[in-house]
Amino acid sequence: MDNEVAIIGVGLHPFGRTDALSGQQQGAYAVREALKDAGIEWKDVGVAYGGSQDGGNADALSNHLGLTGIPFVNVANGCATGGSALASVIAAIQSGVAEIGVAVGFDKHPRGAFNPRPKDWGLEDWYGETGLMLTTQFFALKTQRYMHEHGIGEDALVRIAQRAFRNGALTPHAWRRRELSYEEIAGSMAVNLPLRKFMFCNPAEGGAALVLCSAKHARKYSANPVIVKAAVMRTRHHGSFEVFNPGLAAQQSPAPTVMASRAAFELAGVGPQDIDVIQLQDTDSGSELIHIAENGFCEHGEQAHLLKNGDTDIHGRLPINTDGGCLANGEPVGASGLRQVIEICTQLRGQAGARQVPGTPRLGYTHVYGAPGVSAVTILQAG
């Protein structure tokens, strides 16, 4: 395709807690890092899309970066904010709006679990007041049902968390860098059974940014550009099991992840068997468990064996969340999807150091999923 778009620069403000910096400052830091990586300046950028959930407007980053008059669009798509910003920048470049575009996500959440307001979700007060409106509860209920339907035991949940923290320990910019033992995870507090404390990620802070341009011009800026073969976002259908639902439909239907994944593979002209390195949304062990199959990397129920066999480890045949994912990095909602893209770019460029997937990976995959039933998938290729 001669209309392809490439990533020519990546920048990250490490996730975790940075008390001295606002969310916007962390976002601006990430943009500057990405510009430096691409060898360009902010005044060279012709269009930008970005967003955060709790960190304020993305276009306010211009106050830090420079008021150059470009179209800077605020994106608010929950967990798919980064993926939506990326898809929008790509469309803008493809349509000729600009030669160079920036996608940025950042966030700064208060400590502890999210506390949503029922009215924001079209729900009545009783739902929150009686103690049903918790994301951790939803993940647990969905995981419990999934494990029952597909005959998967708790061992799989422990192994997902164990691998995440093992990979986090190898990742210099990760928030959680201590390996946890099997027993430590399996014996941690029962937050929402079957999910335990060390099987959940924490809301966090951070920033992530990408610089993109037409693939035709990518070599002008970067010795190792990454081609975006697909960037797809989808929302839920009727019958999908989603968060904050007092009632679920009689007939269940495939999740938005399944739709986004299929569309992305079709667009890229490749299949799950072609992917060398993978990032999946792991707000909790149960979500990653489900997402391995929903994205087509195995059949439902096969995960227990894959995990036990080490197939999803850095040296396995399906390396998943090589930087420790959300579990080891925390989840600044606006930035999280772009962190995944940055990790894949780092792997495809062969710059991942101790966590580098062996054998010169060529194709990578990222997946986010979240409230209120959205998913974004990218397929990336070493340029």
Next chain:
Amino acid sequence: MKLDTPKKLACPELLDLAGGRPALLGSRCRACGEVYFPASHGCTRCCATDMEPYRVGSEGTLWSWTIQGFQPKAPYNGGESEADFKPYGVGYVEMPSGVKVESRLSVADPALLAIGMPMILTLQAYRQVPGEEPVYTYAFAPA
């Protein structure tokens, strides 16, 4: 089971208490028959807007469950101190129409809960603050 009518309900519009036995109320799409709990103003399945009231009922089977192991932040208003907080069960109960109702459960012991077990609707005083009228919500108990 005969229940005294509680004075204060968190969600009176969801329940029919006539006859002394609680039942859940929802709606049904007149075009395609899809059932909703709580009542919906439109059908997300077929996009029609003509809905009728529907009695979701009082009995079903446990479809999934968890135990809420920590005290939720607001908007939860159980009113107890952190030290007094007791974990509570939460589940989805599949009703005869197939719709699954999210609900507090009367038990919070994993050993007493299994997917597929029969459940029956009851009321639970989820907020019990000294000097105040207790506040009730619907809950399911093992049948």
